[in-house]
Amino acid sequence: MTSQRMNWLNSVKLKLWLWLLPKLTDCSCSGLIPRSGEAAKKNVNCYSVYLNNKVDGSSLMLVDSVEQCRIIGKRLDMNQSFTIPDDFSVEKIAQAEIEILHHYGIYDFGYNNIYSYFLLSYLGWDRLRAKYWSIKNTIAQWLFNLRRIDAGERYDLLKFLVLTLGDRKFRVTDVMLHRHGRYIFNRRDYRDLSQKTSILLNYLVDTNE
Incomplete structure (x- = not known):
C-alpha cells in the first residue's frame, strides 16, 4: 500500500472518529456498571472507549470527551485504575488502537475498529443480538425449570x-x-x-x- 493511500485512509479514519467520539462519550458509563439483575436489564446502555498502544496492546487512556483538538481522559494508576487525568492530540487516534465496549442490558459488545462498530453496533445489531440472547435464555431457563432435580445421594x-x-x-x-x-x-x-x-x-x- 502506497504512503499516499495510507495517509488518505488515516485521514478518513480520523474524520470518522472525530465525528463519532463525541456521540459515544455523551453516552459514556459513569461509576460501577451493574451487569446482572433488573438494574442492568432496564438501565444500562452506555459506552467505554479506550485508546490502546498498537505495538504492545497496553492501555493509553479511558476516553472521557473530545474538546477542540484534544482527546480528554484518564490513564491507569499504579493500582490499574483509570484515575490520572491526561489528554492527547486528536492525531493520536490514527497512531493508536481504539477499543469500544458497548454495555447494553446484561450484555457487553466489544469492537476494535470503527468499521466493525458501524456495521454491528451503530446500525442496531447489538440490540437485535441482545434481544435474541434474552429470548433464548428465557426459553432455556423455562425448559431447565421443568426438569426434576434433587441433591442426590x-x-x-x-x-x-x-x-x-x-x-x-x-x-x-x-x-x-x-x-x-x-x-x-x-x-x-x-x-x-x-x-x-x-x-x-x-x-x-x-x-x-
Whole structure:
C-alpha cells in the first residue's frame, strides 16, 4: 500500500472518529456498571472507549470527551485504575488502537475498529443480538425449570467431586454450578437444593470422605 493511500485512509479514519467520539462519550458509563439483575436489564446502555498502544496492546487512556483538538481522559494508576487525568492530540487516534465496549442490558459488545462498530453496533445489531440472547435464555431457563432435580445421594456427590473438582478448594455455589449449570441459580427451589447439597458436603467432611 502506497504512503499516499495510507495517509488518505488515516485521514478518513480520523474524520470518522472525530465525528463519532463525541456521540459515544455523551453516552459514556459513569461509576460501577451493574451487569446482572433488573438494574442492568432496564438501565444500562452506555459506552467505554479506550485508546490502546498498537505495538504492545497496553492501555493509553479511558476516553472521557473530545474538546477542540484534544482527546480528554484518564490513564491507569499504579493500582490499574483509570484515575490520572491526561489528554492527547486528536492525531493520536490514527497512531493508536481504539477499543469500544458497548454495555447494553446484561450484555457487553466489544469492537476494535470503527468499521466493525458501524456495521454491528451503530446500525442496531447489538440490540437485535441482545434481544435474541434474552429470548433464548428465557426459553432455556423455562425448559431447565421443568426438569426434576434433587441433591442426590452421598456417593453420587462424592464421585462427582472427585471427578470434577478434584482436591482443589470449592464452595457450595461451585458445586451447584459445575453439577447443574448456570440456570440452577434462577430456579425457585435453588435455596432448598443448595441447603441439601451443603448438608451432604458437611457429612462427607465429618466422615473424612
